[in-house]
Amino acid sequence: MKQKQRAFLKWAGGKYKLVDTLRQYLPTGKRLVEPFVGAGSVFLNTDYDSYLLCDINQDLINLYEIVKHSPDAYIKASKALFVPEMNQKEAYYQNRLAFNASTDSFERSVLFLYLNRHGFNGLCRYNRKGGFNVPFGSYKKPYFPEAELRAFAVKAQRAEFKCISYQQAFSLAKSGDVIYCDPPYAPLSSTSSFTTYVGAGFSLDDQALLARFSRHTAIARSIPVVISNHDIALTRELYHGARMGKIQVQRNISQNGASRTKVDELIALYDETYHGEFDINDSKLPQVKA
Structure with a gap:
């Protein structure tokens, strides 16, 4: 595999540091x-023939579509915001207001990258009214990821992007596919949950339903599924019967840099070797229309 490619967005829970390990768990397949x-x-650090890349964040999917189809125009417009006068608290909040007020997908995509690189820790967070509400990050000189944007645009020619739920994404999988799930993390404790990226977040019921979808998809449809999550008692119970691996990763959400300690991450693989009990009710999962 060639040198690893970084994403152009900063992202809480991003998998750049884990891709070497994850590739060992991802089965071969066409898509x-x-x-x-x-x-x-x-996506950037694997080599499948094609990709179906989904997320419920409409801003994210719109951004990827624009970078895929109009990289030069996008880079020119977004680079104009990466200047010293825009790296001020007042300018940041003005641009955040403009983003929340805009209905133009290109403008929102340009501002999304600006907010991502100038906001605190690259977080992507919305309030209950759908307004982006991440505070200013106070960085000396935010990096403009032109090389990463161009690399993404090239690789994106092999990808299809859809703003849909994880249930709908599972329904679109077909023979020859491999599914990789990186859901919002299950909380390490009752006070440490950070799952509200979009809308109402990702509940414990969602964590359990995702595990059921994964078992059903691997056993009944012969499509392998890999899931990564925190390595805690809850996830080990939810993924019981799957093949599991563990790796230590650095968490970068805490405001106090000194408290950013390594935690264990679990990687679970559901495939034809699944050895847990297969719940007959799994074959009656809700039918989801794509």
């Missing part, structure tokens, strides 16, 4: 399906 594409590090 990789990602129901939670995020910043796209797994």
